[in-house]
Amino acid sequence: MINKSIKSNFISGFLVFLIALPLCLGIAKASGFPPIAGIYTAIIGGLVVTFLSKAPLAIKGPAAGLIAIAISAVEELGGGDHILGYKLTLAVIVVSGVLQILMGLAKFGKMGDMFPISVIRGMLAAIGVIIISKQIHVIMGVVPEAKSPWALLAEIPHSIMNLNPKVTVIGVLSLALLFGHPYIKNATLKKLPAPLLILLVAIPLGFVFNLSQTHSYSLGSFDYNIDPTKFLVVLPESFLSGITFPDFSQLLSYASIKYILMFALVGSIESVLSAKAVDALDPKGRVTNLNQDLVAVGIGNTIAGLIGGLPMISEIVRSSANINAGAKGRMSNFFHGLFLFLFVLLAAAVIKTIPNAALAAMLVFTGLKLASPQEFKKINSVGIDQLLQFLTTLIVTLATDLLVGVAAGIALKVVIELVQGVKIREMFDLQAQTSASKDGLVIKFKGVASFINYLKFKSLIDAQPKNQKIVLDFSEAFFIDHTFLNNIHNIQNKFTKEGGELVKTGFDNHHFQSQHHLSSRRLITNPYLQKTHSDLSKRSRTIQDMATANQLDFEANLSPSFIRPHLSAFSLLTRLRRAKNFVLGTREHYSFMICDIKYVNSDDFSTETSTATIALIFNIAKGGIPEFYTQGKTDLFNFITKYDFKLMDKSNKVPFNIFGKNEELVDAFFTPQITEMISDSSFNIECKRREMLIHKDWGVISEGESLEKMLTFVDQFASEVVKKRLEEATKDQK
Incomplete structure (x- = not known):
């Protein structure tokens, strides 16, 4: 090693x-x-x-x-x-x-x-x-x-x-x-x-x-x-x-x-x-x-x-x-x-x-x-307040120097918050009450959650175990700024990795500066709700309807940290930038999700991104599943981790190539049923550490029949894999 x-x-x-x-x-x-x-x-x-x-x-x-x-x-x-x-x-x-x-x-x-x-x-x-x-x-x-x-x-x-x-x-x-x-x-x-x-x-x-x-x-x-x-x-x-x-x-x-x-x-x-x-x-x-x-x-x-x-x-x-x-x-x-x-x-x-x-x-x-x-x-998508801070810093820096530019940007941010009713004292004073509940810990905010008092919150959250559920209740917070919310968004990944959960709630009566899920928000009487069905995009609404019809969960926006632990074995992890439109399913012996992602599709010297629809199958029982990927219909996986794979000879019976580490395990895994399912589909699979990444030529799958086909394939394929595992487990017991 x-x-x-x-x-x-x-x-x-x-x-x-x-x-x-x-x-x-x-x-x-x-x-x-x-x-x-x-x-x-x-x-x-x-x-x-x-x-x-x-x-x-x-x-x-x-x-x-x-x-x-x-x-x-x-x-x-x-x-x-x-x-x-x-x-x-x-x-x-x-x-x-x-x-x-x-x-x-x-x-x-x-x-x-x-x-x-x-x-x-x-x-x-x-x-x-x-x-x-x-x-x-x-x-x-x-x-x-x-x-x-x-x-x-x-x-x-x-x-x-x-x-x-x-x-x-x-x-x-x-x-x-x-x-x-x-x-x-x-x-x-x-x-x-x-x-x-x-x-x-x-x-x-x-x-x-x-x-x-x-x-x-x-x-x-x-x-x-x-x-x-x-x-x-x-x-x-x-x-x-x-x-x-x-x-x-x-x-x-x-x-x-x-x-x-x-x-x-x-x-x-x-x-x-x-x-x-x-x-x-x-x-x-x-x-x-x-x-x-x-x-x-x-x-x-x-x-x-x-x-x-x-x-x-x-x-x-x-x-x-x-x-x-x-x-x-x-x-x-x-x-x-x-x-x-x-x-x-x-x-x-x-x-x-x-x-x-x-x-x-x-x-x-x-x-x-x-x-x-x-x-x-x-920046503009997050809200006009953020764009003003961005442009002020940019213009003043070019006119003077970096120190003055940053100071001007921060000063404008403070002025914007004062105009919205925030008091100077509240920016420094974090009002957060902690209490226990049957599901875990609840932290309830009042007053202002600002970039200035964020470090106080960070000290509070760092002192908590990460393997528990913590609910951040902002229902009584007068103002929450973008930086505060973005920092919370970043630390959610730590909780997910350690088996815990960090949840933000209490925004039903807040005005969102924009449709962005991390935009600044202020408590008002007549709220503009961000995530009602009618406020979703056409694609999101269609996918939500599909999930509901199949009795599956749907989330329009989740932190990329939600998906990253399941991508830890794949090199796609380092190129992932955004994820949305999650369809989530949990079965007795496995779980799966389908979502749209935005990822960097070239070397790190470029910022160009592409979008794709992917599916992940995870929480499958241990043993009997080789690490492999399929290839042949198109030249795929051009940025997966490279192994010294051995090309398995399937006597031309399979219209795709199978690359795997363990020849014996690969041959045992690819039963006629599993092989036929992959052959009849248009999807490509990579399996590592018993987690499977599925996609179609790294493209976006259109909502409707095509997405239904992906959902059906993912569920049926996972079911067939688990069925085979259970049969092997029964044989071993005998």
């Missing part, structure tokens, strides 16, 4: 290294730091911080989210002297790292829960716009004159008119590959991480365009210059010669103190939120000690600042890739840092051939994800 874990962590660490290498270089350059600075940070995050944080699957390294702070610090502190600004910023990073250590020791790791979600998203969107505004010019090989984000965006037409064709070809092609990677049909190319694929294209193009040699060329009547120091990655002569020590001479200036706070607060929030997101993706359900992790990140940042590196966080993109690559534990982070260290030592010449335009394309793509139009749409 240990050897398997080492192998899995070694392989996943290598795959993450391939993704991290170009990102570390690009983030460093975009931050106004030498490219090697990003490598230093990732190496420290891997070789040092791994053993301090004990975060199961998080990858530590530089993040795009801190680019805006870093480049502003270098420019403002240096006053035009880039090298001085870099050294002064290093001093800021050192002190902010020490501040993070103190914050972790003071148990500030939970502070990510108390910041309004829409404000955080507005901050990230602003960071995305800042990254795009700066890096779009690098893609075209142009050095812009403007400094502010708005002015840089306005200068894009000028850069287009003055672009360098050779550089632009590399940059635009790299960007196109990032957008097109999810649609690649070739199986071999699709397996390559998008950043690696870009390097495999961009580096040869750099040789074709002779970017490593200073020269001029003409295209039509226009002349262009190529300077390797501008268009290729520049590294120091040796790994150690790149080490730069901080300059503490201006540490007590207003600007330095401002950036110390920005690095510490924004970096800590991003790291905490990312660590929590990684925990949610962990198939084993492990939980990171956020305070210990914050101390570890602070130590890493202090060391990084002392030798010339960028600040680090728990980085979500690389961590997600780490999980999808099969990582088992924290040593995958160590191996990722080790591979970076060895590559810089032994293959620095390769790094020097990487075009800056390719790195800029990766960052522009990241910026587009952070500031995607979909983000505006998602």
Whole structure:
């Protein structure tokens, strides 16, 4: 088992290294730091911080989210002297790292829960716009004159008119590959991480365009210059010669103190939120000690600042890739840092051939994800109050800086709640009464449940056993905000995993800010009810009617945490984003559910999602059921966990292939009845740990006859499997 874990962590660490290498270089350059600075940070995050944080699957390294702070610090502190600004910023990073250590020791790791979600998203969107505004010019090989984000965006037409064709070809092609990677049909190319694929294209193009040699060329009547120091990655002569020590001479200036706070607060929030997101993706359900992790990140940042590196966080993109690559534990982070260290030592010449335009394309793509139009749409769906907070944070951040932007977003949120009748004192005072009932524990709220007093509730709920049912009764709460409800939504998964249940009730007389199930709500006399039959979508109403006709339970919206425990064996778990329209059935020897899901259908470098209807059969009796999946009608399961399956020969009697671990068990399981049921259906099955995932080409099944067919197949197939198990159990007893 240990050897398997080492192998899995070694392989996943290598795959993450391939993704991290170009990102570390690009983030460093975009931050106004030498490219090697990003490598230093990732190496420290891997070789040092791994053993301090004990975060199961998080990858530590530089993040795009801190680019805006870093480049502003270098420019403002240096006053035009880039090298001085870099050294002064290093001093800021050192002190902010020490501040993070103190914050972790003071148990500030939970502070990510108390910041309004829409404000955080507005901050990230602003960071995305800042990254795009700066890096779009690098893609075209142009050095812009403007400094502010708005002015840089306005200068894009000028850069287009003055672009360098050779550089632009590399940059635009790299960007196109990032957008097109999810649609690649070739199986071999699709397996390559998008950043690696870009390097495999961009580096040869750099040789074709002779970017490593200073020269001029003409295209039509226009002349262009190529300077390797501008268009290729520049590294120091040796790994150690790149080490730069901080300059503490201006540490007590207003600007330095401002950036110390920005690095510490924004970096800590991003790291905490990312660590929590990684925990949610962990198939084993492990939980990171956020305070210990914050101390570890602070130590890493202090060391990084002392030798010339960028600040680090728990980085979500690389961590997600780490999980999808099969990582088992924290040593995958160590191996990722080790591979970076060895590559810089032994293959620095390769790094020097990487075009800056390719790195800029990766960052522009990241910026587009952070500031995607979909983000505006998602925020708006939660309510106009959330959209206002989001836009205020975004606009003020772009006009000033991140600290002021976040403060403005929070201030607007407080004003919105005051306008709705909430009193300042109530925001800080959590009125929650706890009482026992025959079903479990009841926590009844009065007054206001706000982002400000959420931490008091968190302390209360953390003190309760998770293997029980807890009912949160909001019937007498005057106001409940979106952040409070979203945080409850996130911790419901812990209860489900430990055999308990966390239920929210008492909203019948509340006005919902929008149709979103986690929107802010306020107690009023004439309520707008969210979940009556008439308020459901047409599809939801049809599915509800079908469930009622078949005497099954229906829930329009349940937390994804409800379904995640049943997907723990399947790689779909890490790609699941939403689930709705649940049809739930419980039989004597098994249970099943059918629902619509939204999932990421490509690598973690993309946010593109698809929808599908899936079914799950679970709670089946132990023994006699092999792990298998069916394949043949279409090329399915292109993102299931890969095994060393043996293809079972069914003598051409079965119109599909069966892949399973245990040949004898597979042959015994696939009786003529079970084989015929699968053959006659259009559904595909994967079975792991006695739980079965069923779907039809990963598509949405239309309501009506098609959905009825799925329901019938799921129920009858589960019944046949259980029947076979009972027959075998009877034989064993005899």
